[in-house]
Amino acid sequence: MGNRCRLRTAICHGNSRRCGYPGLRAHNPPTFPITQRSRRTYICGVKQPPHCQMTTHKQDAGAQATQMNMLMDIKRGRLSHLSITRCVFNQLLIKSGRALKKMSNTAVGVIPSHVNPDLQEERDRASFNVTELTNIIDGGAEKTLLRKRLEKLIFSDPDFQKFPDIQTFGTNSEFYSATVLKSTKLFKLRRELKWTDEEFDIALRLGGQGHALGLQHGMFIPGLERLATEEQKAKWLTLAKQYKIIGTYAQTEMGHGTYLKGLETTATYDPKTQEFILNTPKISSIKWWPGSLGKSTNHAIVLATLVIKGKKYGMHPFFVQIRSMTDHTPMTGIKVGEIGARMGRMTSDNGYLILNNIRIPRENMLMKNAQVSPDGSFTAKAPNQANYATMVMVRVGLSYYSYQLLSRGVTIGVRYSAVRRQSKLDPKEREPKILEYQTQQYKLFPGLALAYAIFFSSRSLRMKYMEAYQEIKNGNLQKLPELHCESAGMKAFCTDNMLRELEIIRQSCGGHGYLNASGIAMLVTIAAPMVTVEGETTVMYLQVARYLVKRFANASTGQQLDGCTAYLSMDHAAYMCPLMSEDDCRNMSRLCDIYSYRVYMTVSRVAKQLQTDIMNGMPQHFAFNKNLVNLVRAAKAHCYYSVVKDFSKAIQSMQASPQTIKALKTLCCFFAIHGITEESGDFLETESIGLEQLQWIKRLQGTLLAEIRSDAVALVDAFDHHDISLSSAIGSYDGNAYERLFDSAQKDPMNKEEVHPSYFQYLRPFIQEMNKAKL
Numbered sequence: 147m148g149n150r151c152r153l154r155t156a157i158c159h160g161n162s163r164r165c166g167y168p169g170l171r172a173h174n175p176p177t178f179p180i181t182q183r184s185r186r187t188y189i190c191g192v193k194q195p196p197h198c199q200m201t202t203h204k205q206d207a208g209a210q211a212t213q214m215n216m217l218m219d220i221k222r223g224r225l226s227h228l229s230i231t232r233c234v235f236n237q238l239l240i241k242s243g244r245a246l247k248k249m250s251n252t253a254v255g256v257i258p259s260h261v262n263p264d265l266q267e268e269r270d271r272a273s274f275n276v277t278e279l280t281n282i283i284d285g286g287a288e289k290t291l292l293r294k295r296l297e298k299l300i301f302s303d304p305d306f307q308k309f310p311d312i313q314t315f316g317t318n319s320e321f322y323s324a325t326v327l328k329s330t331k332l333f334k335l336r337r338e339l340k341w342t343d344e345e346f347d348i349a350l351r352l353g354g355q356g357h358a359l360g361l362q363h364g365m366f367i368p369g370l371e372r373l374a375t376e377e378q379k380a381k382w383l384t385l386a387k388q389y390k391i392i393g394t395y396a397q398t399e400m401g402h403g404t405y406l407k408g409l410e411t412t413a414t415y416d417p418k419t420q421e422f423i424l425n426t427p428k429i430s431s432i433k434w435w436p437g438s439l440g441k442s443t444n445h446a447i448v449l450a451t452l453v454i455k456g457k458k459y460g461m462h463p464f465f466v467q468i469r470s471m472t473d474h475t476p477m478t479g480i481k482v483g484e485i486g487a488r489m490g491r492m493t494s495d496n497g498y499l500i501l502n503n504i505r506i507p508r509e510n511m512l513m514k515n516a517q518v519s520p521d522g523s524f525t526a527k528a529p530n531q532a533n534y535a536t537m538v539m540v541r542v543g544l545s546y547y548s549y550q551l552l553s554r555g556v557t558i559g560v561r562y563s564a565v566r567r568q569s570k571l572d573p574k575e576r577e578p579k580i581l582e583y584q585t586q587q588y589k590l591f592p593g594l595a596l597a598y599a600i601f602f603s604s605r606s607l608r609m610k611y612m613e614a615y616q617e618i619k620n621g622n623l624q625k626l627p628e629l630h631c632e633s634a635g636m637k638a639f640c641t642d643n644m645l646r647e648l649e650i651i652r653q654s655c656g657g658h659g660y661l662n663a664s665g666i667a668m669l670v671t672i673a674a675p676m677v678t679v680e681g682e683t684t685v686m687y688l689q690v691a692r693y694l695v696k697r698f699a700n701a702s703t704g705q706q707l708d709g710c711t712a713y714l715s716m717d718h719a720a721y722m723c724p725l726m727s728e729d730d731c732r733n734m735s736r737l738c739d740i741y742s743y744r745v746y747m748t749v750s751r752v753a754k755q756l757q758t759d760i761m762n763g764m765p766q767h768f769a770f771n772k773n774l775v776n777l778v779r780a781a782k783a784h785c786y787y788s789v790v791k792d793f794s795k796a797i798q799s800m801q802a803s804p805q806t807i808k809a810l811k812t813l814c815c816f817f818a819i820h821g822i823t824e825e826s827g828d829f830l831e832t833e834s835i836g837l838e839q840l841q842w843i844k845r846l847q848g849t850l851l852a853e854i855r856s857d858a859v860a861l862v863d864a865f866d867h868h869d870i871s872l873s874s875a876i877g878s879y880d881g882n883a884y885e886r887l888f889d890s891a892q893k894d895p896m897n898k899e900e901v902h903p904s905y906f907q908y909l910r911p912f913i914q915e916m917n918k919a920k921l
């Protein structure tokens with residue numbers, strides 16, 4: 147709503163015939179200065195009858211109570227809005243915040259202690275046991291108990307309880323301080339209570355978004371674990387784990403993030419002093435973006451190009467102290483700071499770092515994979531890719547993080563849609579819950595299905611990673627290429643689709659979805675950079691595509707492939723769409739076959755085109771660039787297939803009641819069906835399905851929306867997000883959305899004073915001037 151309309155609603159309620167904008171100008175403006183007295187008796191220049199005049203906060207509580215009762219009566223429908231002027235009604239709303247504080251328990255806006263009956267009704271109709279599904283998500287009943295125990299401990303701390311309000315209303319600096327406090331509290335608890343890694347992971351997740359020191363566990367410690375020698379670990383890893391030093395991982399530069407070979411920070415070896423000299427020689431080489439660097443950390447793993455006797459040896463990690471351990475000021479030769487305000491909330495203090503002839507001992511190069519001896523000889527134990535192991539780990543983690551963000555978003559969207567009533571379906575009935583509208587279901591349920599799909603698929607990836615990591619640790623890098631492809635693909639697929647669905651869910655919440663207090667707007671801004679960090683989406687898909695083309699070439703020579711590309715060596719010559727009837731469209735095995743054929747065709751077409759272009763004399767890099775869009779298409783098709791397969795497999799091997807399995811099967815089938823309708827052009831073009839099958843699939847999609855609808859609230863309840871983790875006025879467990887919204891608005895610092903200082907500074911003089919003007 148534009149400013150004009152807002153003015154009309156807030157001051158004059160839109161009764162434009164009486165005093166609405168632009169009718170405001172038609173009124174005779176008062177020809178006297180606006181005084182305290184006249185402010186009460188005149189609204190838009192119209193004298194109000196005595197019963198409509200507002201009290202001020204200086205008047206007695208009795209009068210305020212009468213006004214609040216009027217407001218409650220209006221809300222309950224006992225008193226018609228028309229029986230008092232809407233101007234007064236709106237003023238009552240504005241005043242009620244202050245009055246509410248004085249009239250605890252009795253006024254409108256106090257959050258009821260019971261669950262909204264509209265939400266309770268949804269819970270009562272669930273077809274399966276929600277706790278059972280929660281236990282599956284947590285990894286067992288005992289894990290749910292563990293999470294709840296940690297929740298109780300953490301969220302009983304007033305500092306954690308305050309966090310959602312600081313997130314909603316605080317300044318950047320206040321929010322940053324709160325995230326430092328949150329991180330340090332969790333670190334202390336970990337030490338004091340001797341939490342296991344698992345317990346600490348749960349605690350970090352519960353703490354929600356915003357950990358100033360998040361990189362300590364996100365990349366600094368994992369970086370030391372993967373890149374340092376045993377001797378170096380004994381020295382620094384121990385310090386890091388005891389929080390005696392706080393660190394980050396500084397890789398990206400102003401000029402390069404994606405192309406690591408282009409990094410310009412140098413570490414030049416000086417054999418005379420047996421030191422490395424670190425420099426960021428140009429503006430484009432300034433380290434730019436590393437989390438926790440801006441204000442929090444005193445150490446960093448700095449990625450720099452190794453130079454020995456003028457020869458470059460690629461990018462290597464160096465352990466650098468950047469701030470004093472006594473007063474936190476930058477070390478000599480170092481300039482470090484915050485990179486500035488960014489979209490949404492600053493969930494970390496991303497920083498810049500300038501290194502000017504910083505000398506560090508030779509032993510400060512992290513030498514697990516490559517060594518520089520005192521005389522300057524270079525030896526590499528493992529291929530340079532081994533240095534990417536930390537990035538692979540982070541990508542695996544980001545896939546799971548996508549589940550966390552999306553499951554929170556869809557919880558908010560579905561719960562809100564179950565308590566929001568709007569418009570009419572049946573003219574004789576009351577306004578329906580917006581969840582009844584098929585279009586609303588179509589906005590929410592793809593996100594709901596995706597959240598479960600990502601959960602099961604990222605869980606499977608994590609297990610593969612853990613297995614492969616043991617081998618990589620022992621120097622066996624055989625599984626690294628496949629792991630690299632899978633982690634890059636999942637990172638791209640999960641973050642990209644998660645962000646898209648979150649924005650759709652935000653829009654599904656109408657106007658309130660734009661409020662920070664809704665929680666969903668904040669989630670969208672937190673999710674937005676996830677498509678960029680640790681590998682930009684397109685770049686990640688292209689890495690998958692390269693791997694697919696290579697594997698396709700292997701399969702073409704008759705090699706039997708295994709792992710995630712096994713389908714490329716299957717015989718597809720006799721493929722026929724396996725859907726013979728509409729009923730078949732629920733058959734996951736057949737749907738998987740369709741997906742597998744679609745990827746096969748997409749990969750084979752682009753691989754053949756590449757080959758033709760190269761054979762026709764096009765340079766390889768040029769041919770590649772000419773086919774980039776189709777290569778990304780192939781990678782996306784591969785990733786969607788992998789996720790559908792993982793989701794379906796997880797249900798097949800699940801130990802659960804038939805009701806829970808049925809609910810998940812419906813969701814999984816919807817996920818697969820939705821993917822086909824979204825990309826129907828591709829499925830038809832590759833002849834994975836025919837037109838008739840597409841019609842069946844679309845019909846089934848409508849049926850599935852209706853089936854999911856009855857379990858929608860139960861399916862989001864099963865994620866079991868604590869209200870503090872959700873930080874949402876409209877998506878809380880009790881469903882008292884309006885009361886929570888109103889309560890939240892009262893906390894806005896703008897509402898601390900009835901009259902804002904800008905009124906005295908600008909508005910009053912302006913109005914006075916306008917009132918004196920002749921024209």
Ligand SMILES: Cc1cc2nc3c(=O)[nH]c(=O)nc-3n(C[C@H](O)[C@H](O)[C@H](O)COP(=O)(O)OP(=O)(O)OC[C@H]3O[C@@H](n4cnc5c(N)ncnc54)[C@H](O)[C@@H]3O)c2cc1C
Binds near residue numbers: 396398434496680688
């Ligand atoms: C919130 C946030 C936190 C971050 N935290 C850290 C951190 O802790 N440590 C750290 O070191 N870095 C961090 N980064 C940096 C991040 O890792 C990089 O921004 C990311 O890797 C993308 O690189 P880029 O910015 O160079 O994008 P670019 O590569 O410049 O991308 C811009 C565009 O170019 C396209 N493009 C680039 N290369 C190709 C190609 N080969 N083929 C086709 N298209 C291409 C991309 O698709 C994209 O559309 C963070 C960034 C953000 C936003």
